Amino acid sequence: MPGAKRLARDHTEEWVLIREWCQWPEQRLYELIRPVVLFGTTTRERADQTQAAEKTVRRTADTFEEDGVLSLFRPSRAQQAEHHRSLPVPMRQLIVDLHAEYAGFTLREIGEICYIQFGRRPSHNTVKEVLADGPAPQRVFRRYPVAAQIAEPAERRLAMVRLHAEGWSITSISRYLDVTRKTVYSTLRRWVEEGVRGLDDKSHINTNRVRKVDLRTRETVRQLQSNPRLGEFRMHGALKLLGIQISPRTCGRIMAEHRTLYGIGKELAEEPRPARDHPFKGSHRHERWCLDIRYIEKHQVPGAKGALYVITIMDAFSRAILASGLFQSQALSCVLIVLYAAIREFGCPQHLITDNGGVFRAKQALTIYETLEIDKKWIEKRQSWENLVEAHFSIMRRIGDFEIERAVTWEGAKLAHERFVQAYNEQPHYAHRKRQDGLVAPADVLGHKPSLRRYTPEQLHRLFYATRFVRFLDRGGYIRFRRWRIYGEEELARRQVAVWVYGTTLTLEYANAPLTQYEAIRQPDKQHFRRIGDPRQFQTPFTSEQGQLWPADEIPRRMAYRLPDYARRKRRKEATSLIPSEIPGFASGVASK
Known part of the structure; x- marks a missing residue:
């Protein structure tokens, strides 16, 4: 016995199942109105059951009662009579063919293609209705493969031109042929400008005669x-x-x-390090400052014993150098000179990041941090990358060290360092290459916006009073400080200098440059000095170009010596009267007779 020709199903009135089982649009449309025309169900009830528009159900049922089964087919008799409301059969066929060839078309884009080919633009609702109840597609394959599979470049570009002539948009062409929108635009532009000659490949040689590199x-x-x-x-x-x-x-x-x-040499590049999240990355200006000391061991500065030291303070957000100095010592006084200069110019930061060096953990430094309300942060041991100023030192090694190593005088080394700081702040920084505002130089990113916490020079003097004192040099280049006469620089006579005292170190500084440094031993009262010796005179740009008349070896200068104590004030003697208290022959106030 042969098997059943059709699949047996249970009888149901569920519209979802009936709509799924219908094989033809005409059958689906009849099932929509069957309870209305057969059993007299109201159109509102049927619309609620099928989630269709009540107006559609009523209009379809009325048309079925007038024209019968022919009303279920499209175009209907009414649509054939009203040519302005019905779509031509070729246009309906084009709509379903376009959707079958490329499903990424929007409804309005299909209507635009119909307008270009037939001069009539159907609405997106009409296109949607045709796609739902229209004829079967006749074009079930792609007319053009993707661009990479078209061997001839001219054929590839010609396919873009033809699709655009049919009304395809740039986006649809790029997705259909799997090319970029820029490629489609350039192809169409060449077609407009050159015609068929623009379809072939061209040489990529730059024919522009105006060249930047001369x-x-x-x-x-x-x-x-x-x-x-x-x-x-x-x-x-x-x-x-x-x-x-x-x-x-x-x-x-x-x-x-x-x-x-x-034959110019090239320094071997370091191996790239893996990227890591930085724990002290700044989010705005003057949020975090980075402070560190760098050694320069190779130099030709005469008289400089040992290495030179670069002390730098950098803003973590803008990567700009706020204050930096080249010194011949790394004492705390030199660090405080740079910190004082940065705070005087830009105010105080919220956080200060350094390593665990002893100069940064000194009690006097910690007292200054606490007084200025600076939150001190320390990097982890053996993790120097956490201090962003280390990246700056890497740049300085490539740019600044070359000029400093060639300097043969202290003035030349200081000038080379100043030139490097200025060039670094004005040159583009690699960390700012992706900024949206176009600011790439550290100085531009920092701008002229100081910190919100600013201090006047008088306030800074009071805050640094336990460490920094102010004196004037006399005409011999000496200052008077706590009953001692201490030499600074003769060429700066009558100028105001700063005296930095920390522990057993006393340093004279002018314009952020140390002049001399001494070992100072305090007395038990912790105020006066018992001995000041071991002088160290630094090379400065303030030294006279004429030089000394006699060599310093022949006539040594007394760098520091104690002044004699003040002489005790002599006690005044009581004045004696030269007039006698009583004159003979006179009584008290009355002459004797």
């Missing part, structure tokens, strides 16, 4: 390459300060050509 630029790059530590990004920043605008990649290509042509 002989002057190449010579400038060659001169700056005398520092082998410069990379392409820092070369780009140095040229930008000179008014030459070329990209870092272009700088890298020119530098590579010069290394091959002139």
Whole structure:
């Protein structure tokens, strides 16, 4: 016995199941109105059961009673009579074919394509109705494969032109052929400008005769390459300060050509370190300052014993150097000189980040932090990367050290460091390359906005009073300080200098530059000094160019000596009267007769 020709189902009135089992749109439309025309169910009840519009149910039922089964087919007799409301059969076929070929079309985009091809723009609701109840699609395959599978470049571009001529949008063409919108735009532009000739491939050689890189630029790059530590990004920043605008990649290509042509050396790059979340990254200006000391052991400064020391304070948000100095000592007084200069110029930060060095943990330094209400933060041991100023020191090693190592005088080394600080703040910084506001230099990111906590010079003097004192140099270059005469610099006579005292160290400073340093032993009262000796005179730019008339070895200078104590004030003697208290022959007030 042969099997059943149709699948047996239980009788149901559930519209969801009936709509799913219907195979033809006409059958589905009849099942929608069958209870109305057969059993007399009201249109409102049927609309509630099927979630269809009541007006649609009523209109379909009325049309069925007038025209019968023919009213279920599209276009209906009424639609054939009203040509302005019905869509032509070719247009209806085009709508379903477009949707079958590319399902990413929007309803309005399909209506736009119909307007271009037939001169009539159906509404998106009409397009939706045609896609639901329209004819079966005749185009079930792609007319064009993706662009990567089209071997000939001209055929690939011609497919874009043809689709656009049919009314396809740029977005639909790019998604259909799997290319970028920029590629479609450039192809259509070449078609408009050149026609068929624009379909073939062209050479990518730059035909623009105006070039940024001329002989002057190449010579400038060659001169700056005398520092082998410069990379392409820092070369780009140095040229930008000179008014030459070329990209870092272009700088890298020119530098590579010069290394091959002139044999210029190149410092080996360090291995990249894995990226880690920074614990002290700043979110706004003057939130966190980073302070650290760097050693420069290779130098040619005569008279400088040992290494030179760079003490720098940097803003963690803008990466700008707020204060920095080159010293011949790393004593606490030198650190406080830099901190005092930064606070005087920009105010106080919220946090100060340093390592665990003894100079940063000194009691006097901690007292100043607490007085200024600065939250002191310490980095973890052996984790120097947590202090952002370490990244700045890496830049300084590539840019600043080259000039400092070539300096043969202390004045030249100080000047080279000042030039580096200015160039660093004005050159583009790699950390700001993705900023949306276009500010790439640390000085521009910092701007002219100081911290909200500012102090006047008088207030700072009171806060640093236990450490910093102010005196005037006499014409011999000495100051008087607690019954001692101490030498600072003869060329700064009549100038005001700062005296920094910490522990057994006494330092004279002028314009953020230490002049002399002494070992000071205090008396038991902790106020006066029992001995001041072991003088150390630093090289400064304030030394006279004429020099001394006699060498210092022949006539040594007394750098510090104690002044004699004040002589005791002599006690006044009582004055004696030269007039006798009584005159002979006179009584008290009455002459004797």
